[in-house]
Amino acid sequence: MRNPIIVALDLPAADAALDLARRVAPHVGAFKVGKELFVAEGPDFVRRLRGTGASVFLDLKFHDIPNTVAKAVASAVRLDVQMLTVHCSGGSAMLRAAEESAQSTAATLGRPAPLVLGVTVLTSMDAAALAELGGETDITRQVERLARLAAGAGIRGLVCSPLEITPLRAFLPGSMQLVTPGIRTGAEKSDDQKRTLGPSEAMTAGASWLVVGRPIYAAKDPVEAAKAIAAMAMGSR
Ligand code: C5P
Numbered sequence: 001m002r003n004p005i006i007v008a009l010d011l012p013a014a015d016a017a018l019d020l021a022r023r024v025a026p027h028v029g030a031f032k033v034g035k036e037l038f039v040a041e042g043p044d045f046v047r048r049l050r051g052t053g054a055s056v057f058l059d060l061k062f063h064d065i066p067n068t069v070a071k072a073v074a075s076a077v078r079l080d081v082q083m084l085t086v087h088c089s090g091g092s093a094m095l096r097a098a099e100e101s102a103q104s105t106a107a108t109l110g111r112p113a114p115l116v117l118g119v120t121v122l123t124s125m126d127a128a129a130l131a132e133l134g135g136e137t138d139i140t141r142q143v144e145r146l147a148r149l150a151a152g153a154g155i156r157g158l159v160c161s162p163l164e165i166t167p168l169r170a171f172l173p174g175s176m177q178l179v180t181p182g183i184r185t186g187a188e189k190s191d192d193q194k195r196t197l198g199p200s201e202a203m204t205a206g207a208s209w210l211v212v213g214r215p216i217y218a219a220k221d222p223v224e225a226a227k228a229i230a231a232m233a234m235g236s237r
Contacts, residue, residue, distance in 0.1 A: 147172060
């Protein structure tokens with residue numbers, strides 16, 4: 001059974017992040033590199049992380065004209081990442097360009113294409129923030145609209161909040177991979193995540209992958225925390 005835990009390496013420096021990754025790697029499925037670490041440490045950090053044998057999720061949320069996004073995706077494929085993110089609000093041409101670039105660049109290099117994940121509505125947005133943009137003001141409807149747009153453009157995975165898993169599963173193709181942050185076991189101190197699910201609940205609801213940051217990297221014992229969270233997630237299947 002595939003280990004569905006992706007550890008968010010939300011740490012500012014390469015050495016600490018690599019040290020954590022090496023320690024928890026036997027108990028998790030992949031590592032997420034976000035903007036903070038990537039801007040500080042660059043592609044070289046991704047190469048070092050890949051050099052440990054770890055799978056990498058490059059979470060840079062590309063959003064630009066289709067040609068630029070296609071080229072950024074091609075660069076990510078050359079870095080040999082296994083997952084990456086794009087904003088669904090970039091539109092269907094941009095989404096199609098991202099997926100096609102992932103497939104064609106990987107084929108040229110003779111490796112499997114990374115999973116291009118669409119980000120729908122950022123969970124930091126509420127109805128008022130959406131209204132400011134001038135379009136749909138109902139968050140659920142906008143998430144659904146962007147999810148359909150992504151599926152129609154050939155995107156094979158989406159990032160979604162724990163509470164979006166069930167409504168999205170109701171209409172998306174079963175093959176769509178859902179990657180879900182906002183995972184808490186109840187053992188952590190409370191933090192800024194408001195709408196959370198436990199690892200087992202999220203998997204039962206239909207998540208494919210769980211992104212877990214603080215419950216692992218800020219735990220007293222990250223290795224034990226990773227083991228426990230992975231067991232909860234995999235015990236549910
Ligand atoms: O520490 P925590 O488990 O909350 O980390 C969750 C990770 O998932 C962070 O990297 C955060 O930026 C990311 N994320 C999120 N909510 C979203 C999208 C991404 O928490 N809607």
